[in-house]
Amino acid sequence: MTGAVRVQRNIGYTAATSRVKPNLPPVGSNSVKFREEYADRQTILDQGSTMNVNFSDDELTFRDEVRNFLQEKYPADIREKQDSAVALGKDDMVRWQKILYEQGWAGVNWPVEYGGTGWSAIQKYIFANEIAAVNAPEMVPFGVKMVAPVIYTFGNEEQKARFLPDILMSNVWWCQGYSEPGAGSDLASLKTRADRRGDRYIVNGTKTWTTLGHFADWIFCLVRTSSDVARRQEGISFLLVDMSTPGVSVQPIITIEGEREVNEVHFHDVAVPVDNLVGEEGKGWTYGKVLLQHERANIAGVARSKYRMKHLREKYAQSIDGGRSLLEDRNFARKLAAIEIELKALEYTELRTLAAVAVGKAPGPESSILKVKGSEIQQAIDALTVDAAGYYALPYVPQQYHLDFPADERIGSGAETQSSLRYFNNRKASIYGGSNEIQKNIISKHVLGL
Amino acid sequence: MTGAVRVQRNIGYTAATSRVKPNLPPVGSNSVKFREEYADRQTILDQGSTMNVNFSDDELTFRDEVRNFLQEKYPADIREKQDSAVALGKDDMVRWQKILYEQGWAGVNWPVEYGGTGWSAIQKYIFANEIAAVNAPEMVPFGVKMVAPVIYTFGNEEQKARFLPDILMSNVWWCQGYSEPGAGSDLASLKTRADRRGDRYIVNGTKTWTTLGHFADWIFCLVRTSSDVARRQEGISFLLVDMSTPGVSVQPIITIEGEREVNEVHFHDVAVPVDNLVGEEGKGWTYGKVLLQHERANIAGVARSKYRMKHLREKYAQSIDGGRSLLEDRNFARKLAAIEIELKALEYTELRTLAAVAVGKAPGPESSILKVKGSEIQQAIDALTVDAAGYYALPYVPQQYHLDFPADERIGSGAETQSSLRYFNNRKASIYGGSNEIQKNIISKHVLGL
Amino acid sequence: MDFSVTEEQAMLADAVARFIDNDYDFETRQKIAQGDAGSGKEMWQTLAGLGWTALPFNEEDGGLGGGPVELMLLMEQFGRGLVIEPYLPTVVLAGGILRRAADDSQKARWLTALIGGELQAALAFAEPQARFDLADIATTAASRNGLYVLNGRKAFVLNGGDAELLIVPARTSGGRRNRDGITLFALAADTAGIARKAYRTVDAHRAAEIVLTDVRVQPDAVLGQVGEGFGTLEATVDEATFAVSAEATGIIRSMHDKTVEYSRNRVQFGVPIGSFQALQHRMVDTLMVCEQCRSLLLWATMVSASGGTGVQRAISALKYQVGSSGRRVAQEAVQIHGGMGVTWELDIAHFFKRFTAIETLFGNSDFHLDRFVALAGD
Amino acid sequence: MDFSVTEEQAMLADAVARFIDNDYDFETRQKIAQGDAGSGKEMWQTLAGLGWTALPFNEEDGGLGGGPVELMLLMEQFGRGLVIEPYLPTVVLAGGILRRAADDSQKARWLTALIGGELQAALAFAEPQARFDLADIATTAASRNGLYVLNGRKAFVLNGGDAELLIVPARTSGGRRNRDGITLFALAADTAGIARKAYRTVDAHRAAEIVLTDVRVQPDAVLGQVGEGFGTLEATVDEATFAVSAEATGIIRSMHDKTVEYSRNRVQFGVPIGSFQALQHRMVDTLMVCEQCRSLLLWATMVSASGGTGVQRAISALKYQVGSSGRRVAQEAVQIHGGMGVTWELDIAHFFKRFTAIETLFGNSDFHLDRFVALAGD
Numbered sequence A, B: 001m002t003g004a005v006r007v008q009r010n011i012g013y014t015a016a017t018s019r020v021k022p023n024l025p026p027v028g029s030n031s032v033k034f035r036e037e038y039a040d041r042q043t044i045l046d047q048g049s050t051m052n053v054n055f056s057d058d059e060l061t062f063r064d065e066v067r068n069f070l071q072e073k074y075p076a077d078i079r080e081k082q083d084s085a086v087a088l089g090k091d092d093m094v095r096w097q098k099i100l101y102e103q104g105w106a107g108v109n110w111p112v113e114y115g116g117t118g119w120s121a122i123q124k125y126i127f128a129n130e131i132a133a134v135n136a137p138e139m140v141p142f143g144v145k146m147v148a149p150v151i152y153t154f155g156n157e158e159q160k161a162r163f164l165p166d167i168l169m170s171n172v173w174w175c176q177g178y179s180e181p182g183a184g185s186d187l188a189s190l191k192t193r194a195d196r197r198g199d200r201y202i203v204n205g206t207k208t209w210t211t212l213g214h215f216a217d218w219i220f221c222l223v224r225t226s227s228d229v230a231r232r233q234e235g236i237s238f239l240l241v242d243m244s245t246p247g248v249s250v251q252p253i254i255t256i257e258g259e260r261e262v263n264e265v266h267f268h269d270v271a272v273p274v275d276n277l278v279g280e281e282g283k284g285w286t287y288g289k290v291l292l293q294h295e296r297a298n299i300a301g302v303a304r305s306k307y308r309m310k311h312l313r314e315k316y317a318q319s320i321d322g323g324r325s326l327l328e329d330r331n332f333a334r335k336l337a338a339i340e341i342e343l344k345a346l347e348y349t350e351l352r353t354l355a356a357v358a359v360g361k362a363p364g365p366e367s368s369i370l371k372v373k374g375s376e377i378q379q380a381i382d383a384l385t386v387d388a389a390g391y392y393a394l395p396y397v398p399q400q401y402h403l404d405f406p407a408d409e410r411i412g413s414g415a416e417t418q419s420s421l422r423y424f425n426n427r428k429a430s431i432y433g434g435s436n437e438i439q440k441n442i443i444s445k446h447v448l449g450l
Numbered sequence C, D: 001m002d003f004s005v006t007e008e009q010a011m012l013a014d015a016v017a018r019f020i021d022n023d024y025d026f027e028t029r030q031k032i033a034q035g036d037a038g039s040g041k042e043m044w045q046t047l048a049g050l051g052w053t054a055l056p057f058n059e060e061d062g063g064l065g066g067g068p069v070e071l072m073l074l075m076e077q078f079g080r081g082l083v084i085e086p087y088l089p090t091v092v093l094a095g096g097i098l099r100r101a102a103d104d105s106q107k108a109r110w111l112t113a114l115i116g117g118e119l120q121a122a123l124a125f126a127e128p129q130a131r132f133d134l135a136d137i138a139t140t141a142a143s144r145n146g147l148y149v150l151n152g153r154k155a156f157v158l159n160g161g162d163a164e165l166l167i168v169p170a171r172t173s174g175g176r177r178n179r180d181g182i183t184l185f186a187l188a189a190d191t192a193g194i195a196r197k198a199y200r201t202v203d204a205h206r207a208a209e210i211v212l213t214d215v216r217v218q219p220d221a222v223l224g225q226v227g228e229g230f231g232t233l234e235a236t237v238d239e240a241t242f243a244v245s246a247e248a249t250g251i252i253r254s255m256h257d258k259t260v261e262y263s264r265n266r267v268q269f270g271v272p273i274g275s276f277q278a279l280q281h282r283m284v285d286t287l288m289v290c291e292q293c294r295s296l297l298l299w300a301t302m303v304s305a306s307g308g309t310g311v312q313r314a315i316s317a318l319k320y321q322v323g324s325s326g327r328r329v330a331q332e333a334v335q336i337h338g339g340m341g342v343t344w345e346l347d348i349a350h351f352f353k354r355f356t357a358i359e360t361l362f363g364n365s366d367f368h369l370d371r372f373v374a375l376a377g378d
Helices: A003-011 A029-043 A057-073 A076-083 A090-103 A121-133 A141-154 A157-168 A284-297 A302-317 A330-358 A367-393 A418-430 A436-446 B003-011 B029-043 B057-073 B076-083 B090-103 B121-133 B141-154 B157-168 B284-297 B302-317 B330-358 B367-393 B418-430 B436-446 C007-023 C026-034 C041-049 C068-080 C087-101 C104-116 C230-265 C277-306 C311-342 C347-360 C365-374 D007-023 D026-034 D041-049 D068-080 D087-101 D104-116 D230-265 D277-306 D311-342 D347-360 D365-374
Strands: A174-177 A193-197 A200-207 A218-224 A236-242 A248-254 A260-273 B174-177 B193-197 B200-207 B218-224 B236-242 B248-254 B260-273 C121-123 C140-144 C147-158 C165-171 C182-188 C194-200 C206-217 D121-123 D140-144 D147-158 D165-171 D182-188 D194-200 D206-217
Touching: A057 A090, A057 A121, A076 A090, A121 A302, A121 A330, A141 A157, A141 A174, A141 A218, A141 A236, A141 A284, A193 A218, A200 A218, A200 A236, A218 A284, A236 A260, A236 A284, A302 A330, A302 A367, A330 A367, A330 B330, A330 C277, A330 C311, A330 C365, A330 D365, A367 A418, A367 A436, A367 C277, A367 D147, A367 D347, A418 D311, A418 D347, A436 C277, A436 D277, B057 B090, B057 B121, B076 B090, B121 B302, B121 B330, B141 B157, B141 B174, B141 B218, B141 B236, B141 B284, B193 B218, B200 B218, B200 B236, B218 B284, B236 B260, B236 B284, B302 B330, B302 B367, B330 B367, B330 C365, B330 D277, B330 D311, B330 D365, B367 B418, B367 B436, B367 C147, B367 C347, B367 D277, B418 C311, B418 C347, B436 C277, B436 D277, C007 C068, C026 C347, C068 C230, C068 C277, C087 C104, C087 C121, C087 C147, C087 C165, C087 C182, C087 C230, C121 C147, C140 C165, C147 C165, C147 C182, C165 C206, C182 C206, C182 C230, C230 C277, C230 C311, C230 C347, C277 C311, C277 D277, C311 C347, C311 C365, D007 D068, D026 D347, D068 D230, D068 D277, D087 D104, D087 D121, D087 D147, D087 D165, D087 D182, D087 D230, D121 D147, D140 D165, D147 D165, D147 D182, D165 D206, D182 D206, D182 D230, D230 D277, D230 D311, D230 D347, D277 D311, D311 D347, D311 D365
Parallel strands: A174 A218, B174 B218, C121 C165, D121 D165
Antiparallel strands: A193 A200, A200 A260, A218 A236, A248 A260, B193 B200, B200 B260, B218 B236, B248 B260, C140 C147, C147 C206, C165 C182, C194 C206, D140 D147, D147 D206, D165 D182, D194 D206
């Protein structure tokens, strides 16, 4: 029986089937292609229901639960710092993450067996939006989002028991040891050596761009355990290093806006127990790639960008000291709108990816699209925020962003003078985690097949 | 004596030279670099004078001479066709070019000895602008601008005497035989063979994208005279072929907008006298490249784009049937302005190149910049013209563009319905004459040294 | 929140996809485009036979009760197939007005035949001076001894030459650009006083300029309430805007796919041009545009399907995004195809022309970005 | 029409270029930027010694009679050298007002010292609520028994902290945004009632917020005619806009050159990154931006040098083009430098920050494109 007729019966159209064009061929390759294209949508579906943008009752209940939690448990002092652009200290971040842990919400993407939430894609989406909506800090990713998945996917039972709880509880601060000076996007060129001596590795080399490495207790590294290999990607291992080990030293790197955010981490004859090797020796490259894809799947930052757009709109809806509201400026309003639309599109691209992940697909090369578009949109918001601030984007007065700084002595209203610093600093968004050029190479090869 | 002091003396500042910082080193590499950068400006200069945007009296006199000529000699019927978007016939074009010849203005870029104008860069600039300002047709380039420079640069005396006068007088219509089916931008892959048989070449193969080939009497071709070569660029020769020779046939190619503009030219055992070989056998590639650079130096089309912008502004300054004027639409006005500014910049980039040519520099790889920017701007104007026409960009009614077609029966005001056809057709501007990708490769290699 | 399509919806899309592959390949499409009729009547009968002319109408009117999801799935495939049948003017535009405003006798007179594929129709949504302003209506309908007398000019009436039913918005009161005072009339195309100048469009569709001179009609030609036609007109054109945006999303996806495929096979300088990194990165950019447009199309579909506020805003966002970012995909597709991309012979050129027409249709990207800004933020 | 520069002008450019190469390399510049003073007083003396503080002034005032050509040549090189000396606020802005409006006694009091390098100055061209509207002045100057009493706030006064002379536009009549009723006052920075909050800017220049509270001044502080100061203010800021556009043209050219150089030497995946076609084509794009900006700078210089109408329009065109297209050059330069491009250590980061500041200075790209549209066509 032809698909056409099936369509009609299914939609309940029975009249004049005699007029149906006869003998249409059976479902061909094309409709298979169609099914693949739409497969991601099929995933979150209860059969019979159809596309709907509104939250279900269950989803609304969950959203209220998150809102209530944030209202009750999000510390007032941290909120005040966040809302007045005061940098959080390590203790602030740890305190907040422990509150999330107490609630059982620290391991959003973790499997339930290790203390994860087991949330659906929509629940994760709701949670991320609610957190961002009150401008609460995100979990620092290096532990819970980056090293943990590698440990619970490739680590042994002893390692899971030893490391995962402290990560989930934010008892241990982790940092990332991937990049090396001069290596840039060419990760596989890494030179840091880990030479086996009995039951220990002796680690020598330097890692760089280590974000918040000066806060960290432990570092996870890609190290070269064998240079006698055919491909540079071989002979690389995934090693966990206690930063209090003799021979580990951390040096600051000052970035464009003048702050210390990243570091160089030096290893001089650092002795690391072989127990700290994750998975098999020489398989580190594979593990690292999985990690990077997870990183990218979380990197779009849609919820945070939505908050920033809302904030921008609200701030400049108020007229500036009797000047006209910027929103009445058609150019500005159009730029704002164009970004909003691109962002709405990315929100749905991300939901489609989450949907795919929800049915077990690993976040594939498509996650590179989220990384590229996400960073492009973040940087567009950065630039628009600078435009909006006018001359007040230009004073360099980071010192005024402390709680004890008298508000009326501040230059610029709100965090205007931070806008350019953020714009400068966030040029990194299209460079780190595999530059956007690298992402495009990945998409070209693995999605377009070129 | 230090440069600083020299500056001061030259500007006539003598006071308190005691305050001059002592012993500045002599002119270093950098100022040499500076002189190179500014060399192009030094070329059109009378020493002592300085930068001025106004025309000199001599230049004004020349401009008036051109204006008077156009007022008196530009045929009314051709003007009417041009202004009402009616396509010119071959006879129209030839008639107009003969008028230019009578005036001695056919060979704008030719050396005086062959009947060229010997004009300065500014004069050529003025001439191009005045021609465009009245929307008069340009010379069809294939003879006067393309094959002629090759003949008077690399041809022998007999060839100069035989071909140049008929080109200058528009007695013979030339077309170009470079591209071949499947070759695309990879010109050197050409397969058309010319096998030496005694005092003749036997030509076999196909040329394509031959613009107005159906009007042409002669075709200049790159042909392969030897396949036993180290580099594909070798063994190529520059051959002139009478299209009435048996074995030459022309087939139309219909382009995106539905018109016949380009053709395929087939050669089947076409016998060509060896006298028609220009320069040395096997040197054709070199000659062709020179030609392409000349082509590019003329390809920016700044004057024509200026006319189109002026026309667009005038047309839509008038309100459309009682609707608001489009120029009152801020988006449209801003787009128009942005193109005007980019075009003004290109006008000066072209003047700088002409200036360089004026002092004997061949139009180098920089001419690729003119080609790329010129086509980008033309295509931006094409798109804006479509935007402006609204729904009247969409009717497909080429038949109404004939002088005898009753104006009040036309759909759309003026040539609105031609706007989309032009937009479609002119996508070629970034493809032909060496695609913009090829131009960027050239600039990257020869200007950036990458 | 639900991303899923039902089995029926998936099968509809399957059926349309198969129809394109088996009965509407490019050669067939080009033959229809060359033919004198706007489309093969036989082909229109086929569409009707497949039930698609009945898709958006209520079951009690003999329709299939389809909504935005079905329309999106159908039009996306129509884009892929470069379908030039007058589905938009007859079913979405004229049919949309009838669906929303016609009374039972009017439905009996027009809608049944339309659903059956025996009647083609058109909506005169534009006037020469109006550009994209739906309310800018100079055509007048004066009430004179029991009749309405219509005078005015209508521009770019899609399918206006072949339609047997013309739906004409005219002003019964109010000044130009005034949203009140607009009345919708259902006119038989052969009514005295209607002069139609039909023409092909650059994208091989068909349209007409229409002049109305003292056209006399009975009051029963009025669709809906006198003077209150604008709401119906706007809602119908919004739905049509959504439909062509879905079509355009299908078009740019096809152009992107065909370009990637071409770059794999097209050899220059001894290698496939798809191996050149500069082209690779540009094709990645166009892929991202396609995905972003598909996502926004999903969103707009879900918003439309859920009803409520924000539908207009979502549709303007979609039309803006597809038009402005899709233009880049279309231009890159032609550019990467090189000379072949600007020949009549290849389908790429015809995708390009249809996309360009959709860019203008119902308001270009600038118009819809301004409209998005003007509509209250969600 | 003449593109040439005179021998003197060429030698001036040579001299500035040598100064940058020999006395103002990046390390020196960074040391000055770290120092507490806005700039080494000694370095300022050097500039004066080279005659550059005298450049734009008439010879009878002890100047060198330089014009737009000289200013363009100097600022383009200052851009290349990332010069942070207060040349713009002291010589171009404050000096520009004095040049245009000061009488002989005022010149004697201020200009001679300024040319000699003994006096630094500033022009308070902005107010907190004004954004980029020069005429939006809320600061008042009330005439009270023979004195003027100034009250108000001035924002982002370049060099306002170190200046000994402050030129303050204030309203003696008319409403806000009114071009009439603006009067220019020359105030000694230590006048009672002037409170200055000085700060560094993100591009290592210096500025101040200034509050004026019942500041009493004699009528001889008025520069030019009472209530007619706007023309002088606008002409001076236009010249400064031209100057920073020339500086920005030098900056983006340097960023482009350094990026191409970096891509030649930076090895990734075993080859120089300059061998990647995607990067090559992007660096070709930035080269074209540099050439187009240089061309427009030439045009604006020639228009300015020729006087007559269209100068403002040319300057707005230039500022728009350099700002909007130059931003791409700056961002690409950082991107292609990768991680190193966002470190304090490399000069690229500091070029980027200075370029970004210039984008905003005297009105951003949007502002100047609108201004270009508003000014009558050439």
